[in-house]
Amino acid sequence: MKVAIAGAGAVGRSIAQELLRSGHEVTLLERRLDHIDTSSAPAATWLHGDACELELLEETGLQDYEVVIAATGDDKVNLVFSLLAKTEFGIRRVVARVNDPRNEWLFDEGWGVDVAVSTPRLLASLAEEAVQIGDLVRLMTLRQGQADLVEITLPADTPLAGRAVRSLTLPRDAALVTILRGGRVIVPQADDPIEGEDELLFVVSREAEEELRKVLGLGDSGDRPE
Known part of the structure; x- marks a missing residue:
């Protein structure tokens, strides 16, 4: 896979190193x-220039890339690069870094962003996930389909225990992706039983989230403090 990364600071270099290790x-x-350090990722191609300049992107042949990642420390740059990648070069998958959580609402399909990654929000979600049992926690927003990756850790005495996956009447725009049980990662099959303390991962649209909560026997989100 060909990946172009805008921004070769610490974040961009780390992403490049991981991708290169994966081939x-x-x-x-x-x-x-001062951010160009070819020794940090010698197998990568390094280009000096402004990722918001259409001429540089044309010289790069951006249209030949499957994925682009906007990883600079400037949200304005990440938005402009994402928009150019999507509208001018038809990039299928645009991933953008959100530096300031107050700007997160901008990182959607209107700016060409398929997946927005907000480090502060992700860290907060992971902290919540570690301590919250019996409630939905949003882990990541998948903007292209206006859907979220959400997690629930079932309490030990959940009324769902013993029921088969097939018995969950999930909303149309929700899918159970994985069950984490102890050290196991389970791809759910229709007849697999649900157990107390299971960690369930769903992809769900915002509109279907309340219905999913009801299926799982959770209270109304309006009853929870944000």
């Missing part, structure tokens, strides 16, 4: 000379 072809675009 992908990576190009890094960076306008600051």
Whole structure:
């Protein structure tokens, strides 16, 4: 897979290193000379220039890339790069870093973003997930379909215990992706039983989230403090 990354700071370089280790072809675009450190990812292609400049993206041949990642420390740059990648080059998958959580609402399909990754929000979600039992926790927003990856850790005395996965009448726009049980990762089958303390991962649209809560026997989200 060919991946272009805008921003070769600490975050961009780390992403490049991970992708290269997985055998992908990576190009890094960076306008600051002091951020260009080819020794940190010698197998990558390094280009000096502004990722918001259409001429540089044309020279890069961005249309030949499957994925682009906007990983700079400037939300404005990440938005412009994402929009150009999607509208001018037809990139199938655009992933963008959100630096300031107050700007997260901008990172949607209107700006060409398929997946927005907000580090502060992700860390907060993971902290909630570690301590909250019996309630939905949003882990990540998948903007292309206006859906979220959500998690619930069932209490030990859940009334769902012993029921088969097939018995869950899930909303149309919700899917049970994985059951985490102890050290196991279970791809759920229709006849698999649900157990207390299972960790369930769903992909669900915002509109279907309340219905999913009811299926799982949770209270109205309006009853919870945000």
